[in-house]
Amino acid sequence: MTVNIMLKYIFKRLIVVIPLLLAMSLLTFVFMQKTTGSFYDSLRMDPLISQETIDRYVQLYQLDRPLLYQYGHWVVNLFRLELGYSFYYNIPVVNVIKGRLWNTFILSLASLIVTWGLAIPLGVWAALHRNRWIDRCIQMFSYIALSTPSFFLAILLLYAASRTGWLPLGGMHSVHYEQLSFMGKTVDLLQHLAIPAVCLSFASIGSLQRIMRGNMLEVLGQQYVLTARAKGLPENRVVYGHVLRNAINPLITLLGYSFSSLLSGAALLEIICGWPGLGSLMLTAVRSKDIYLVMASFMMGGVLFLIGNLLADILLARADPRIRYE
Amino acid sequence: MANILPTAKRHCWQPILIFSFLTFFVFIQDNCWPHNDKYGGTLVLATTSDPKSFNDIIAKETSTTTVTGLIFEGLTRTNAFTLKVEPHLAERWEVTNDGREWIFYLRRDVVWNDGQPFSADDVVFTFNDLIYNNKIPSSARDIFTLEGEIFKVEKIDDYTVRFTLPIKFAPFLRGMGQAILPKHKLEQSVNEGKFNFTWGIDTDPKEIVGTGPFKLVAYKPGERLVFEKNPLYWRHSDAGDRLPYLSKIIYRIVQSHDAEILKFLEGELDYVSLMRGNEYPLLKPLESKRNFKIYDVGANFGSQFLCFNQNTGINPANNTPYVDQVKSSWFTDIHFRQAVAHAIDKEKMIEILKNGLGYPQNGPMSPSAGFFYNPDVKKYTYDIDRARAILKQAGYQDRDGDGIIEDKGGHKVSFNLYTNSNNPDRIQIAAIIRHDLRQLGMEVNFLPLEFNTLVSKLNATFDWDAIILGLTGGIEPHFGKNVWHSLGQLHMWHPRQAQPATDWEARLDQIFDQGVKELDENKRKELYDEWQMIASEKLPFIYTILGSNIFAIRDKFGNLKPTSYGGAFHNLEEIYIQKGVIASSPNK
Numbered sequence: 001m002t003v004n005i006m007l008k009y010i011f012k013r014l015i016v017v018i019p020l021l022l023a024m025s026l027l028t029f030v031f032m033q034k035t036t037g038s039f040y041d042s043l044r045m046d047p048l049i050s051q052e053t054i055d056r057y058v059q060l061y062q063l064d065r066p067l068l069y070q071y072g073h074w075v076v077n078l079f080r081l082e083l084g085y086s087f088y089y090n091i092p093v094v095n096v097i098k099g100r101l102w103n104t105f106i107l108s109l110a111s112l113i114v115t116w117g118l119a120i121p122l123g124v125w126a127a128l129h130r131n132r133w134i135d136r137c138i139q140m141f142s143y144i145a146l147s148t149p150s151f152f153l154a155i156l157l158l159y160a161a162s163r164t165g166w167l168p169l170g171g172m173h174s175v176h177y178e179q180l181s182f183m184g185k186t187v188d189l190l191q192h193l194a195i196p197a198v199c200l201s202f203a204s205i206g207s208l209q210r211i212m213r214g215n216m217l218e219v220l221g222q223q224y225v226l227t228a229r230a231k232g233l234p235e236n237r238v239v240y241g242h243v244l245r246n247a248i249n250p251l252i253t254l255l256g257y258s259f260s261s262l263l264s265g266a267a268l269l270e271i272i273c274g275w276p277g278l279g280s281l282m283l284t285a286v287r288s289k290d291i292y293l294v295m296a297s298f299m300m301g302g303v304l305f306l307i308g309n310l311l312a313d314i315l316l317a318r319a320d321p322r323i324r325y326e
Numbered sequence: 327m328a329n330i331l332p333t334a335k336r337h338c339w340q341p342i343l344i345f346s347f348l349t350f351f352v353f354i355q356d357n358c359w360p361h362n363d364k365y366g367g368t369l370v371l372a373t374t375s376d377p378k379s380f381n382d383i384i385a386k387e388t389s390t391t392t393v394t395g396l397i398f399e400g401l402t403r404t405n406a407f408t409l410k411v412e413p414h415l416a417e418r419w420e421v422t423n424d425g426r427e428w429i430f431y432l433r434r435d436v437v438w439n440d441g442q443p444f445s446a447d448d449v450v451f452t453f454n455d456l457i458y459n460n461k462i463p464s465s466a467r468d469i470f471t472l473e474g475e476i477f478k479v480e481k482i483d484d485y486t487v488r489f490t491l492p493i494k495f496a497p498f499l500r501g502m503g504q505a506i507l508p509k510h511k512l513e514q515s516v517n518e519g520k521f522n523f524t525w526g527i528d529t530d531p532k533e534i535v536g537t538g539p540f541k542l543v544a545y546k547p548g549e550r551l552v553f554e555k556n557p558l559y560w561r562h563s564d565a566g567d568r569l570p571y572l573s574k575i576i577y578r579i580v581q582s583h584d585a586e587i588l589k590f591l592e593g594e595l596d597y598v599s600l601m602r603g604n605e606y607p608l609l610k611p612l613e614s615k616r617n618f619k620i621y622d623v624g625a626n627f628g629s630q631f632l633c634f635n636q637n638t639g640i641n642p643a644n645n646t647p648y649v650d651q652v653k654s655s656w657f658t659d660i661h662f663r664q665a666v667a668h669a670i671d672k673e674k675m676i677e678i679l680k681n682g683l684g685y686p687q688n689g690p691m692s693p694s695a696g697f698f699y700n701p702d703v704k705k706y707t708y709d710i711d712r713a714r715a716i717l718k719q720a721g722y723q724d725r726d727g728d729g730i731i732e733d734k735g736g737h738k739v740s741f742n743l744y745t746n747s748n749n750p751d752r753i754q755i756a757a758i759i760r761h762d763l764r765q766l767g768m769e770v771n772f773l774p775l776e777f778n779t780l781v782s783k784l785n786a787t788f789d790w791d792a793i794i795l796g797l798t799g800g801i802e803p804h805f806g807k808n809v810w811h812s813l814g815q816l817h818m819w820h821p822r823q824a825q826p827a828t829d830w831e832a833r834l835d836q837i838f839d840q841g842v843k844e845l846d847e848n849k850r851k852e853l854y855d856e857w858q859m860i861a862s863e864k865l866p867f868i869y870t871i872l873g874s875n876i877f878a879i880r881d882k883f884g885n886l887k888p889t890s891y892g893g894a895f896h897n898l899e900e901i902y903i904q905k906g907v908i909a910s911s912p913n914k
Contacts, residue, residue: 035778036778036779036782037776037777037778037779037781037782038778041777041778041781041782041785042777042781043465044781044784044785044815044816045781045784045795045816046465047797047805047806047807047808047809047814047816048465048468048469048805048808049465049468050465050467050468050471050808050815051815052467052468053463053464053465053467053468054463056460056461056462056463057463060461060463060522085523088378089378089379089526089527090378090379090381090384090385090522090523090526091379091523091526091527091528092523095526095527095528096527096528098528099527099528099547099548100547100548103548162588162592165592169585169588169589169592169594170580170581170585171549171578171580172548172549173546173549178544270581271581271582272581272582273581274548274579274580274581274585275548276546276547276548276549276579277548280548280581281548287776287777287778288778289778
């Protein structure tokens with residue numbers, strides 16, 4: 001595919017993204033507004049707060065204006081890259097998210113690396129030694145990994161950590177983080193990252209490994225592999241040069257989709273492991289109806305998802321010459 | 327140290343070496359007052375939620391007051407032992423003009439932690455420009471508004487302020503514990519109309535300027551808050567030491583109470599509160615091994631109760647009553663409520679929820695509230711037979727032998743019970759009540775609801791039968807007015823009454839209208855004693871239990887004086903780490 005065609009294709013896809021995002025945001029907005037209750041309900045239950053004070057809060061954030069006005073106001077500000085204010089924190093939504101964005105990103109990235117770093121080699125290994133005991137072991141491991149709920153694993157690992165003292169009990173940094181050297185800080189971060197990253201990736205390792213194994217076996221059965229072997233190519237070259245490369249192609253789209261989950265954050269796991277990320281922030285925001293915080297997070301997730309899709313399609317086009325986009 | 331020795335003067339190196347060694351020895355100590363080894367050290371605490379803001383005016387919930395309570399102070403302070411009001415930033419006051427005019431004389435030795443002097447300007451600014459500002463939503467305003475009028479706050483001179491109240495206001499001095507904020511830091515944002523968004527969690531900690539013993543130095547969202555001592559703090563100990571003694575306070579943000587307990591046992595925290603009954607037997611045996619001590623300082627404040635919907639109003643939308651007429655006849659019947667009160671096994675609740683460490687509650691105030699607490703309220707012992715007898719006399723009986731009683735009209739007594747799903751204590755209480763009332767012959771359908779939905783039912787749709795809720799409580803009865811006065815928004819069992827619906831509610835209105843204006847403490851006590859009596863007799867709320875205030879503190883602190891009102895560290899500036907334990911908590 002030439003660069004020109006590719007760029008045209010990307011451009012066409014991006015044009016569609018904008019109305020899609022607006023539709024998503026409108027839907028989210030309507031859901032947040034129309035469901036029972038509002039953010040200031042908790043204030044109503046406080047005997048020391050009068051109705052006038054609650055009214056002032058409501059006016060401050062224009063919650064008493066018509067819905068269309070509020071939504072329109074938000075969209076206009078969107079083009080100025082202002083995402084509104086959080087009712088809870090009384091500061092711009094962007095500042096609230098900024099504080100946690102990096103944390104969630106690191107966790108997701110670590111989980112991605114662990115998942116792919118373990119699943120691919122395991123899948124290849126299993127396929128190459130098909131039906132021998134190592135394959136069966138890996139298969140069993142995958143089944144267990146697939147069926148274990150991540151939060152349960154997290155609780156088990158945290159308990160083990162508390163008994164052995166090998167890893168910290170949740171959180172992202174230790175109390176003395178600031179006083180550590182650069183090396184010390186990296187080690188500290190990795191120690192804290194270990195349990196949440198492993199739990200987050202556990203189930204994905206299982207499923208990705210099985211897919212990889214399946215793909216490898218499919219390609220190993222192809223005619224051109226037989227030809228390559230007949231030609232006298234060393235087995236290493238056959239497997240890692242040709243088979244692996246072809247087997248991994250379909251997984252590239254999966255990588256694109258994984259991109260979109262980079263910033264979504266796994267709320268439950270973050271809460272259990274005490275990881276200060278976006279997931280727990282957003283869960284609280286949805287439950288307490290902090291509307292603009294929720295909208296910002298959904299927009300972020302939506303943008304990343306659509307871009308991730310696009311990325312996946314492009315990567316596939318590059319990797320697989322059979323695919324053409326007109 | 328070797329390279330600062332002048333190599334030329336080889337004969338003089340000995341005294342220089344000794345001098346350097348001494349200076350080095352002095353400077354490695356964690357303090358600048360070398361004559362007193364009470365100074366130094368870190369206190370590590372935990373909190374389960376991030377602060378939502380550092381702006382004391384906009385945000386008043388616990389996660390924020392944890393922070394602002396260390397940084398800011400008010401003109402008065404409530405002594406955690408005597409529960410009386412003491413001078414703090416004001417050294418004395420005068421009251422004249424029939425209790426309506428108060429003059430406060432401020433201390434002259436107070437500075438803000440950035441070095442600027444504290445003066446009457448700051449007090450006037452806090453009230454006139456912040457609390458009373460129409461564009462700033464603040465709950466503090468509601469406390470300082472009486473019969474619709476605000477107070478007049480005037481500067482008389484740099485250290486004198488006059489407050490003129492519209493009517494006499496008994497809780498005024500206690501309310502003056504209100505934090506005073508710095509005019510020189512916040513004036514600009516008020517003039518620009520940006521105050522509501524100032525001092526949020528994204529603020530540079532150096533900007534949060536207060537007069538209190540500690541100042542914020544770092545906040546990592548989701549991780550921790552770090553405070554350091556304010557070297558310019560005005561208070562001195564009785565012996566003349568400049569306070570506070572502690573160098574640092576760290577609040578670790580943990581995601582759950584279980585994580586907090588775990589961290590405390592691992593040595594990462596110096597304090598944990600034992601909120602659940604089963605935590606006491608878990609921690610008690612480890613006291614000596616892990617170097618801590620458990621304190622039980624008496625009953626908690628607040629209340630948890632069962633409330634029946636006594637709303638007799640009509641829904642204007644569809645012209646039907648809010649509450650089904652049949653059920654309404656039960657809920658408004660005092661005998662029905664009395665019988666229910668006798669059927670609830672409070673001892674069992676204390677056993678199950680608090681592992682025996684709690685108190686049965688019969689009235690709106692806690693025994694820890696001190697002066698205004700009325701111990702002689704009507705008590706309802708657990709007595710199923712008596713409950714059945716009361717019901718029978720009122721016409722409720724099981725006539726068809728199916729285990730469920732019917733009212734006089736033959737309707738089976740069956741109703742819904744709601745509570746908020748995010749409160750495990752209330753869910754357990756609901757389960758126990760449901761079981762107890764089943765013994766009595768009432769069928770209770772329990773459903774936990776999302777908090778927002780519950781609030782909507784209480785305040786907007788009124789479609790609920792019975793509810794389990796709780797309220798916070800304190801030592802000043804007037805601050806519960808919104809619940810007990812018939813015009814109050816939190817008059818849950820029958821809100822928004824045009825006229826008081828019953829004689830006793832009319833009497834409560836009188837009590838609360840009078841009690842706030844009565845400056846004679848003993849006359850006030852009579853009024854509020856009567857309120858508690860009425861509450862326990864007429865049962866708009868059927869109270870359940872109060873937990874004990876129990877917490878564990880690491881064995882390294884001196885000057886600990888825990889109380890139920892003040893908690894473990896109300897005298898934080900006086901607390902020090904005992905000799906030999908200067909090092910901060912273990913490196914984890």
